[in-house]
Amino acid sequence: MVLLKALTLIFSADREVIFIAMTSLSLAVASTIVSMIPALLLGTLLSIKKFRGKSIIIVFLNSLMALPTVVIGLMIYSIISRSGPLGGLRLLFTPWGIIIGQSILSFPIIASLIYSALSDIRPELPETLNSFGVTGIRKLYMIFRESRTAVLSAILSGFGRIIGEVGVSMMLGGNIRWYTRTITTTIALETSRGEFELALAMGLILIFISLSVNTLLHLGVKSHG
Amino acid sequence: MDREKLILSKLKFKYDKTDVLSIDHLELATGVITVFMGSNGSGKTTLLKLLSGLLKPEEGTVGFSSEVLRKRAVMVHQVPYLFAGSVKYNINFALSGNKTGSKKREKIIRTVLDQADLLHLINRKSSTLSGGEKHRLALARAIAVDPEILILDEPFAHIDTRSHLLIEKIIGNRATTGKSTILSTHSLSSAFRLADKIVHLDKGEILDPNYNFFKGFVKKQDDRFICFITDDKSISILSTGYNNDYRTAVIHYSDIFLSVEEIATSAQNQLKGTVTAMKAKEDQFLVTINCGIELNALITELSVNKFTLRTGSKVFVNFKASAVRLY
Amino acid sequence: MKKIKFLLFIFIITAVYTLNCFAEGQLEKPARLRLATTTSTENTGLLDTLLPAFTKNTGIKVDVIAVGTGKAITLGENGDVDLIMVHARSKEDKFISDGYGVNRRDLMHNDFIILGPPDDPAGISGYNSASEAMEMISGNKSNFISRGDDSGTHTREKELWTTAGITPSGTWYKEAGQGMGAVITMADDLEAYTLSDRGTFLSMKDKTDLIVLVEGDNNLFNPYGVIAVNPALYEGVNYEGAMRLIAFLTSAEGQSIIGNFRKNGEQLFYPDVIK
Structure with a gap:
């Protein structure tokens, strides 16, 4: 019954459902990209460089992973609220606010998974690259390329945490119809309205999206190299 | 002809505060094949990494600075690291640092693969190669960039006889071009056949031959x-x-x-x-x-x-x- | 290799497209107006009928942030919205006297009702006094679900307990901390009593077994007010837009839309400005 409703929703191509799904997907993609770049850098830095305070950063990252989304939402809210220090930028209740919150949400996951992925590579790899005079960006690229499955799952874990979260989108996006309403905030809304079937149908759409993204990327990696 | 020498002097290297290498003085001629012999843990790998510039000596010198050595030397590990991708990709990648034209590059790839008897496997994924083939590919990859100093860590470890002989042949061929090769091995016969100079190491120190x-x-x-x-x-x-x-x-x-x-x-x-x-x-x-x-x-x-x-x-x-x- | 480049291409196109859309939304921002309101006005669908008419007239898009009255007021205090539409008179007055809000207008009303299971274990059916009914529920220790979220309905419920002279506590009194819809669903499952606004109940009537047991008491009168956020407090508050929306809501057109709004054939809100 629920499945039928979900399928009807998907195939009826209801404009609003499509908009909500696209909003969720694009916000998650954008936030993943935004957080990915510094997370890759930090993860790499942690795995290849020795420096003071490194273990503190790792412990900190791991604890940040457990932080509830609403707490992150709340922290960002207090900063980008008009009464907060960055209130003038008017980021609250816009997609940008969501992207900030979601990026912060996925950053520690991606960074610490990248760190452990790169810690697993054989020491012969960087030595071989050094030996062939491969340095800088090319070296980094090769290290990522060689551990791409692990790097990919790190990024996908970050994406997964984002696409399924509700606290940040609700708090920083405001669940505004035709603007910042995402699949998860719709689920929360429909649940509160007692529209359980609709909520579950949206849940199925979420699973469908997440499944498609994962499958596509894994197929991509498999075909590569 | 007077050749440049690598002079190792007052060299020390430690892992976890225990000396793994301590060489007071050693001169290595260039343009020849030098073989390091010694039991496991004798410091051969560390010495090879120092000579290829991958490690920096904690005390003393290895002839040139690590930066210079890294430019001049290419090291092949005992368990070589092959990049994910085809046999061809591996060599092509090694060559991509040089500014060689694609035609010339193609020619080099075919030449070194032919030497290593891997030409028929040119499009195979590196992960599907046998142990001996992997060693040969790693060697071919290093030969392709034609380094001034080729450093091989145990090139004959755990491989089949055919690969062993092939690798010896490749090393021997290289010697005729007047470039240096430094390798370590447990195989006394290979060492005697190939080496212009043999250095015995024991517990990080040089041992006199008998x-x-x-x-x-x-x-x-x-x-x-x-x-x-x-x-x-x-x-x-x-x-x-x-x-x-x-x-x-x-x-x-x-x-x-x-x-x-x-x-x-x-x-x-x-x-x-x-x-x-x-x-x-x-x-x-x-x-x-x-x-x-x-x-x-x-x-x-x-x-x-x-x-x-x-x-x-x-x-x-x-x-x-x-x-x-x-x- | 080709495949992954293709995927990457799609990925980047999606991202660029999205950012572009958002950027456009950003540029439009001067014309956007933010309204924090209670879940009851959003969930019933009233705003979906009202606001398009406003947007059509003025070209101003309204972003609706549907939260409890308490949070809506906090958002107003922080300058995160331009106006609020709420239903808790005591809080509204404080909001204005503290200098956060200006130009309050009465907008419309409906009423609160006490809902309960059809077999009515506390026997409150037929009582006209809400506080007496609450006394009986507490005396009988029948399950009661409180919103517990500082919303307008929660505020009114606390006022009713105070009138009855009861400080509710015990396992029978459950503070849900959720929206009205969720609380009605909970009460339905636990065969409990609860206080609800009529609008939300009517919109959920076909999904619950709960029935209206007490209604019509003056203490159950539920007026909605609309207040603009004081533009002197924060730079960039869209005061002009807020005033235009208030003007529209209290205009003949706005009031008639409110009066004509029907859900399942029943009237949910009664206009207060032009009757």
Whole structure:
């Protein structure tokens, strides 16, 4: 019954459902990209460089992973609220606010998974690259390329945490119809309205999206190299 | 021709505060094949990494700075790291740092793969290769960039005989181009066949050899003996053998005996010479005799006293033809 | 290799497209207006009928942030919205006297009702006094679900307990901390009583077994007010837009839309300005 409703929703191509799904997907993609770049850098830095305070950063990252989304939402809210220090930028209740919150949400996951992925590579790899005079960006690229499955799952874990979260989108996006309403905030809304079937149908759409993204990327990696 | 030398001086390297390497002085000629031998944990790999600039010495020097060495040397690990991708990709990637045209690059790839007998596997994924093939690919990849110094860590470990012989051949071919190759191995025969110089390591320190080592070539003498002539033709000695490809003669110190006058003996080789150095070694003496070439012999203290051997003494050096081992 | 480049291409196109859309939204921002309101006005669908008419007239898009009255007021205090539409008179007055809000207008009303299971274990059916009914529920220790979220309905519920002279506590009194819809669903499952606004109940009537047990008390009168956020407090508050929306809501057109709004054939809100 629920499945039928979900399928009807998907195939009826209801404009609003499509908009909500696209909003969720694009916000998650954008936030993943935004957080990915510094997370890759930090993860790499942690795995290849020795420096003071490194273990503190790792412990900190791991604890940040457990932080509830609403707490992150709340922290960002207090900063980008008009009464907060960055209130003038008017980021609250816009997609940008969501992207900030979601990026912060996925950053520690991606960074610490990248760190452990790169810690697993054989020491012969960087030595071989050094030996062939491969340095800088090319070296980094090769290290990522060689551990791409692990790097990919790190990024996908970050994406997964984002696409399924509700606290940040609700708090920083405001669940505004035709603007910042995402699949998860719709689920929360429909649940509160007692529209359980609709909520579950949206849940199925979420699973469908997440499944498609994962499958596509894994197929991509498999075909590569 | 005067060649550049790598001079290792007062070299020390530690892992977790224990010395893994401590070399006071070692000169390595360039343009030749140098082989490091020693048991596991003797510091060979560390030394090779220092020579390829992948590690920096904590104390002392390895001839050049690590940056310079890294530019000049390419190291192939004992368990080589192959990049994910095809056989061709691996070599192409190594070449991508050089500014070679794609046509020339293609040619190099085919040449080195042909040498390593991997041409038929050019499009295979590197992960599907056998152990021997992986070693050969790693070597081909290093040869492709034609480094001034090629460094190979245990190139003969855990591989099949065919790969072993092929790799020896590739190393041998490279020697004719006048570029340096430095490798470590447990295979004594490979070391003797390939090396211009052999360095023995034990617990991070250099060990004196217990044999005389010459490079040269052989000439058939008669049905029973062949004649080994050293490269500078300073001396020829008799040996037993059957092959014209031998390039190395090895005579253990303890296989040599000395006499103060020419004597009738079954030993086929009797060379006249002068003692140039004497060194006490436990209860024996290591006596160096110049008889056209330098030969070392281990003599008991008793014999030294009996013949009152000292530097400058005229002696005859005697050894059997079968004591000369050819490689 | 080709495949992954293709995927990457799609990925980047999606991202660029999205950012572009958002950027456009950003540029439009001067014309956007933010309204924090209670879940009851959003969930019933009233705003979906009202606001398009406003946007059509003025070209101003309204972003609706549907939260409880308490949070809506906090958002107003922080300058995160331009106006609020709420239903808790005591809080509204404080909001204005503290200097956060200006130009309050009465907008419309409906009423609160006490809902309960059809078999009515506390026997409150037929009582006209809400506080007496609450007394009976507490005396009988029948399950009661409180919103517990500082919303307008929660505020009114607390006022009713105070009138009855009861400080509710015990396992029968459950503070849900959720929206009205969720609380009605909970009460339905636990066969409990609860206080609800009529609008939300009517919109959920076909999904619940709960029935209206007490209604019509003056204490159950539920007026909605609309207040603009004081533009002197924060730079960039869209005061002009807020005033235009207030003007529209209290205009003949706005009031008639409110009066004509029907859900399942029933009227949910009664206009207060032009009756």
